[in-house]
Ligand SMILES: [Zn+2]
Ligand SMILES: [Zn+2]
């Protein structure tokens with residue numbers, strides 16, 4: 001029985017019907033915009049998700065509001081669906097690779113022993129805390145007639161007990177005496193030596209003693225002997241008692257997501273935000289008078305600037321020399337203040353109190369850098385969890401393990417046997433093996449998800465899906481082979497086959513290899529937009545004749561920019577030579593290593609030498625010497641991940657097309673009559689945005705067991721704008737429609753400028769003219785996003801700069817890549833130098849930058 005889709009008209013689909021075989025792999029392909037995503041994601045995946053949710057009990061009736069976005073007569077049967085989207089969501093800053101692979105709990109449970117009688121920190125045999133206390137007390141008794149005084153710290157006494165005691169403990173004389181308020185220990189009760197068997201009952205009158213594991217002072221009245229004894233009910237480790245730590249006894253204490261297990265200084269994030277000197281003084285080559293100290297140009301601080309100058313003069317520090325020449329004397333005054341100048345640290349702490357203001361938060365964040373937390377070294381767990389050592393004979397401590405790479409963890413766990421834990425162990429091993437096979441081996445378990453690039457993020461999600469053990473589900477995967485080399489693609493196919501033995505798999509994938517291994521191939525087309533929307537081929541994979549392209553060759557290099565004596569982490573690199581004025585690819589022993597060297601070292605260092613400011617990378621490297629870096633006007637790094645800043649950007653804002661449309665509507669006679677401005681047509685402006693959804697157009701429900709569900713805002717129907725403005729029309733289309741018309745079509749009817757026409761030309765060349773102004777950058781696939789960023793460069797007329805692209809070939813067909821090649825060669829014509837971190841064969845005739853390690 002297949003999944004049957006009937007009469008589908010979503011987006012550009014033309015009344016399409018199709019059957020997808022059960023428990024097989026079906027692969028869709030076709031040019032961008034041909035309708036693959038409309039069919040596979042917007043129809044099959046989303047409708048399955050929606051219908052599945054709607055089949056849940058009606059008590060969860062908010063799902064009724066999940067909109068029917070797909071236009072389809074029927075999909076039968078509906079399976080629970082897992083979706084691997086190509087865009088990586090903006091993920092919380094707490095999550096790391098270990099969480100993504102669902103290993104966090106497994107590793108914690110490996111270390112956690114619920115019924116062990118050994119201390120997980122010290123390995124000492126645990127003793128009965130209650131019995132131990134009694135033993136200690138008994139040691140003090142010489143005769144049955146002796147009287148024992150029990151005293152506790154006066155702070156606890158005053159908090160927990162009303163009234164004053166009869167006696168207290170005079171530490172100077174080491175004697176229990178008539179109550180004196182200043183004494184540190186106050187008596188709570190006393191018993192006779194003969195009554196020591198009733199001690200348990202006496203203690204139970206004071207339940208807080210056990211809760212607080214209090215230290216009691218016990219003294220024998222006749223002998224004067226006394227000692228401090230800690231009262232604990234549960235099993236205790238003597239060493240833990242000595243150290244004043246509580247032996248961890250629950251798996252929660254090993255998990256960084258809650259109060260008990262999390263490292264306190266970083267709240268379980270593994271990193272902390274710190275004020276950075278480099279961000280306070282952005283222009284150290286300028287003099288102080290010329291504005292070297294950027295933090296003092298903030299409007300709220302600027303009144304202190306003259307005061308600061310006066311203090312510097314008083315301290316005989318030049319304000320006319322470059323900051324970098326006088327900085328040693330300036331920093332203490334700048335930070336701590338002097339005389340009438342309060343110091344930046346204090347000024348920032350005033351601001352901290354105004355964090356509730358968005359603008360203040362943004363400003364403060366701009367002065368901070370994210371640093372690995374030094375208390376937990378990025379492991380996110382508390383110091384006690386970190387010392388957890390229950391597998392002491394076989395593994396390092398829990399904290400050490402959390403610092404491992406995936407490969408290192410695999411090696412450690414490989415020969416491990418832990419009684420009663422083979423299920424957890426095997427599950428973790430299977431996942432680790434797959435992750436290594438997929439090329440994630442050298443990544444740290446603690447690598448933050450938000451720092452991964454699209455393909456790394458995708459790989460990690462793939463590992464999670466491919467190690468799924470259930471059956472009867474539908475998996476819908478977008479371009480799973482992206483960023484995988486042939487070996488990794490073989491692994492992908494191997495696991496997909498395994499998964500398809502009980503689950504139905506639908507892929508969109510351009511890889512000929514993946515297509516050839518799929519059970520059914522569906523080709524959409526023939527063109528994009530209204531030229532597509534049909535099935536142009538369905539059946540077994542057919543080997544098409546390899547097309548040959550006439551490839552233009554890039555210009556010859558004009559000299560080299562070189563960096564020598566580079567060290568990066570533990571690596572030593574002989575030299576990095578960048579051919580100028582042409583395009584180069586990078587080769588090193590690992591693709592991810594090339595990427596890191598290029599972005600974190602080369603770009604960072606060139607940028608620093610050039611602008612006295614680092615790019616965003618806080619990395620540990622040195623460069624002994626370099627030459628000719630000054631020949632670049634600018635250094636730009638393009639990445640596929642979604643950065644926070646672009647979270648709400650749209651295609652329209654990125655390409656500078658939205659302002660044009662807003663202006664057009666604001667200039668209509670009807671708008672002028674109403675006094676409307678450009679802002680009334682912008683969802684980012686207070687004037688125009690829908691006040692209910694704040695211009696987002698959607699509201700979201702957090703679904704713990706599945707992906708989040710979002711539905712359009714009821715107030716504006718998802719239009720983001722105030723209803724009235726959204727529906728304002730020029731007689732042909734409304735503002736809202738303009739934002740949602742494919743760009744190619746939209747500007748056929750709106751007035752254009754030469755600049756807009758040039759952008760449109762590029763959009764067509766790169767097969768992107770089906771995008772709309774309103775598409776957000778995170779909603780684009782990695783490839784689309786990169787091409788939009790690339791277009792942004794083209795239209796900005798960038799010259800004589802160094803451009804570094806990661807994975808430019810993402811999601812592009814060969815025909816599209818040929819065009820991208822031409823555009824890049826065009827950029828070289830303007831004196832630009834391009835570095836591609838991308839091993840697509842279509843780039844194989846370019847120069848190569850060899851990153852050679854020295855020993
Ligand atoms: Zn212990
Ligand atoms: Zn920490």
Ligand SMILES: [Zn+2]
Nearest residue numbers: 690693713716
């Ligand atoms: Zn709204």
